[in-house]
Amino acid sequence: MRHSYTPTLAELEAFCACAQSGTTIRAAEVLGRTQSAVSRAIGGLEAKLGVPLFLRARQRLTLSDAGRAFLREAAPLLDQLNEAAMTVMAFGGQARVLRIAVLPTFGRLWLIPRLRAFQATMPDLSIDMAARLTPVDFALDPFDVAIQRTHHRASGAAHDHLLDEELAVLAAPSLVSGPLSPQDVLRLPLLQQSTRPTLWPDWCRAQGLDPRLALRGARFDHFDMVLDAAQAGLGVALVPEILARAALDRGDLLRAVPGDFATGQAYTLIYPDQSRDLPHFARFRDWLRAEIEGIWA
Known part of the structure; x- marks a missing residue:
């Protein structure tokens, strides 16, 4: 419900424009707009709030203390409104949109290259995708579905297993010419994933090696950066095998150690109950499962 003291959009725009420019002209x-329209909007806003927002001197407007406090709240509101409008405009007239939260590298290297095939089945659907490394709160975040790992599970949401996470030890042909022993791997720079710093120590423990030897090497935020660094010959990467398949197929990377390392995590489809009623979500879920199953076909 709108209160009598609630500013109109025209008043907010006039206030922010005057605060930025310093004059109504x-x-x-x-x-x-006309100068008189802007002046009326400022006067009406100050009357509603019962406090002067500007100090006036020789046609110059300077924010009062109250005006400075109001600007801190008003300017972000206008920015959010503009962003909301641009988001809707980006739908290109399409009524349906699927909002997806996804792990950054999984989205860039695996999901996005396949999305064209999915969209061909639903040309009237718009995709709104965002990278997320933290669990999604579907009550607060406007997502229909998230593709993340097991430990990102959200309370009150459904969780569908997609595939287990298995890591491969990889390096560029310029760095290694063939398979190495685990001990030989530790003599090379080990590329670190800064958001998952225990991967190399966990791998060492699984190999019966001292995990303290596994913390040397450059650090990167995301797996795609680690993969890029490995292809550049900067060191050995320990990354999900599913994300490295394209580089392996091209010969840009080689398996430095045979076999994969299971982390105990899994890629998971996470979604709130209300998404079950969205036909385009159901289509996406079925398509995603088929794509995942096709990996092992």
């Missing part, structure tokens, strides 16, 4: 030019 310049604010009017920016907004494409």
